[in-house]
Amino acid sequence: MLSATVEDYIKAIYALQRESPTGDAAVTRLAAALGVTNGTVTAMTHKLKGAGLVKAERYGGMRLTAKGSRLALDVIRRHRLVEVFLVDVLKFDWSEVHDEAERLEHALSPALIERLDAFLGHPTIDPHGAPIPDAKGRLSETPAVAVNTLAKGTHATVARVAGREPAFLALAAKHGLRPGAACTIVEQVPEAESVTLVVTGHPPVALSHRTATRVLVHPVAAAGRPASVCRKGSKPKV
Amino acid sequence: MLSATVEDYIKAIYALQRESPTGDAAVTRLAAALGVTNGTVTAMTHKLKGAGLVKAERYGGMRLTAKGSRLALDVIRRHRLVEVFLVDVLKFDWSEVHDEAERLEHALSPALIERLDAFLGHPTIDPHGAPIPDAKGRLSETPAVAVNTLAKGTHATVARVAGREPAFLALAAKHGLRPGAACTIVEQVPEAESVTLVVTGHPPVALSHRTATRVLVHPVAAAGRPASVCRKGSKPKV
DNA sequence: CACGCGAGTTTGACGACCCAAAGACACGTT
């Protein structure tokens, strides 16, 4: 059986690979993500290599093997299903579920996960809008764009609020920023790297572009109304 | 934070104390219950003593302190609530929930347990009929008698089916022996240490007296019918 | 009463995971 520690490493490597341009994870980054020292990561890397979960060579970055990726997706599936359960069934708040899920994801048997999945109605996204891999480890990512790339006046539907910091998640919740909510870009100031958006019925919220990359939306095609829609790459005409 | 291992030891000590006439747990019994060697238990005993969870002296049995008992009841509460969840909500079979709960009981935060308790409607017994300690660690045990002490013809309500062996639990389930079921003692042969009982709608089942001590019932006072009721201590008049 | 034996304890060692600190490497600068 694979230890909880191994699962945590694999999950962290998976996440680092996704946000790395070269597609491989660096020791120092991984150490920071897991809160351990570099030496500890190097030691664990040997173990993971021995288990056939990662490929790595001395002084080079590491990369998950097919087997490693499969395990990562398995752990992510467990994590996200638990989050759905905690929020939808036990009525936990959005911002507090992460740590709880972090512990639980290592204690659920495959049988339990499949029953939980069925009980929850086979959800496809977690409470933050992150996609849930299926039982075979398939992940279907809906293309979505970050709000910092959108022009003033754009109408959109919130697809996902990424990030784990409770403070940020609490802010998002306070302003109605949850998957499915309809929002509008009310201000876009490139010079200040600031974007302001509003969800109907909630106070507007100004985000730095850096923060705004964590808020992903599906722009809504203007149906008979003159709202400008600005897709990825095009510049706002303000 | 207390490790899962410590919790397992405390829970096992609690169980051993209950079934020990002297009220304290022996090293060898504990080692057998946990599947470790005696030396390991001795080492852990020192640790538990240091943490103020047990009292023990060299070559004498060990005993939980108030703090230790409280922890044991806490773990038992978690365990039994998880079992209720697995059976009632996720529709797991009776006999397979134990191992699952064994792992989960160490991964649930106090907040999660309280929410789960509320979601389940504050159950007072688990699927096997075992009482669930409340959030303050209070355990209310309903007095119940083992079927081996009852006379032929006695009508009773199943209160609890103790024991963890999947095979025994599967047998019990097959014969309708679950908390709340109405049963009747159809045969009682002291010479053969055998008792046979039947739950309406299920095939009869013969149990050795040893096994029968695990089936606890509430005898039903004969209401207008001539069924003999035999309380603890009285001899059957067959 | 001395003996023996089961129950309990100690000892030395191991695997998993971790750290601190020292060493080895890679690579851009000068």
Add this chain to the structure above:
DNA sequence: AACGTGTCTTTGGGTCGTCAAACTCGCGTG
């Protein structure tokens, strides 16, 4: 080409929970 800095690896050491094997104790028996 030599340096310096940041990244990675190694080394020695620590904790937790475990085992096997040697040792010690308490107590009933011959």
